[in-house]
Amino acid sequence: MVTGGSLVTVDSLIVELWGTTPPAKVDNALQAQVSRIRRVLAVLEPEREASRVVTSMSGYGFSLDRAELDAYVFLDAVEAIHARLARGRGDVHEDIESLRRALSRWQGPVFGGLTGGPLCQAASAKYLEARNSALALLYELELRVGGHERILPELMELHSRNPVQEQFCLLLMRALYRSGRQLDALNVYRQCRHDLVESLGIEPSPVLRQYEQAILTHDPILLSNEPTWLTAPPAAAMVPAP
Numbered sequence: 088m089v090t091g092g093s094l095v096t097v098d099s100l101i102v103e104l105w106g107t108t109p110p111a112k113v114d115n116a117l118q119a120q121v122s123r124i125r126r127v128l129a130v131l132e133p134e135r136e137a138s139r140v141v142t143s144m145s146g147y148g149f150s151l152d153r154a155e156l157d158a159y160v161f162l163d164a165v166e167a168i169h170a171r172l173a174r175g176r177g178d179v180h181e182d183i184e185s186l187r188r189a190l191s192r193w194q195g196p197v198f199g200g201l202t203g204g205p206l207c208q209a210a211s212a213k214y215l216e217a218r219n220s221a222l223a224l225l226y227e228l229e230l231r232v233g234g235h236e237r238i239l240p241e242l243m244e245l246h247s248r249n250p251v252q253e254q255f256c257l258l259l260m261r262a263l264y265r266s267g268r269q270l271d272a273l274n275v276y277r278q279c280r281h282d283l284v285e286s287l288g289i290e291p292s293p294v295l296r297q298y299e300q301a302i303l304t305h306d307p308i309l310l311s312n313e314p315t316w317l318t319a320p321p322a323a324a325m326v327p328a329p
Contacts, residue, residue, distance in 0.1 A: 095206070096146040103204035121147060157192040158214055164189035165221045179228050186225040193218060219254070226258045231312045235265040246275070250282040253295050260298050264309050272302050 100117060101109050110116045125138050132139075141148040153159040168185055171177035197211040222245065229238045242259040249255050256279040263272035276299045280291050291299075301309050 094143060094146045094148045099206060100147065103206050106204060161189045161192050161221075162214075162217055165217060165224075168224070179232055183225065183228050183232070186221055186228070190218070190221055190225065219252070223254045223258065226262075230258070230261060230265070235262040238262060239266060246279075250279065251286050253279070253283075253292055257295060257298055260302065261309060264302055269302055269305075273299065276302075 097114075097117065101113055104117070104120065105113070121140060121142075125140050128135075128139055137150075139150045141150055153163065164185060168177065168182050171182065197214050198207055201207065203211070226238055226242060229235070239259075239262050242255065242262055246252070246255045246259045256275060260272040260275050263269075263275065276291070276295065279295070283289050283291055298309075300306075
């Protein structure tokens with residue numbers, strides 16, 4: 088009923104719950120759902136005097152502090168790390184630990200795997216994008232401190248679950264190359280290219296192709312913490328991790 092503290096209109100909730108086929112007495116049905124939520128919350132928080140569900144003339148809201156929701160805590164932690172790095176004040180080892188703590192809040196798929204309506208789908212996409220960004224940043228920082236061998240198992244699993252996610256492919260290629268596994272790094276590229284062509288009908292981005300060429304020529308820039316041509320892959324090649 089709430090997205091970041093914003094009021095959700097009655098019309099939006101109706102579409103969220105029933106799509107284009109609402110029940111005949113939809114207002115009563117919606118009120119019944121709200122009452123059910125209130126009862127559940129009353130059982131979960133018997134000491135709370137006022138219901139978290141707030142009613143207005145045009146919709147409903149949900150009283151919630153950002154620190155009470157893991158999703159908000161996660162987003163705020165990642166944003167703080169990005170801000171420190173942008174100011175050049177971050178400690179890489181501390182930021183790695185902070186990112187791992189933030190990511191540990193993910194205990195499964197968003198909303199327990201519930202698809203939901205437009206509101207849930209938009210929120211799910213937002214959180215998944217933030218998680219992907221946090222994972223990419225975590226492994227980028229790990230590479231900066233020489234953790235390539237330590238993170239290889241994690242990157243391999245992540246890439247296997249997201250075979251057309253170019254950012255994870257790039258990170259895995261770098262980690263493999265730095266671990267002395269040039270052939271494996273090239274095989275990762277070739278498999279990723281195959282998956283992109285077969286699944287999405289597109290060729291790898293110029294950045295990914297530059298990585299392949301750099302590996303083939305043993306370009307010393309691959310050992311640099313920040314290759315000068317390293318940029319994020321195009322959005323079209325980025326898909327949410329499950």
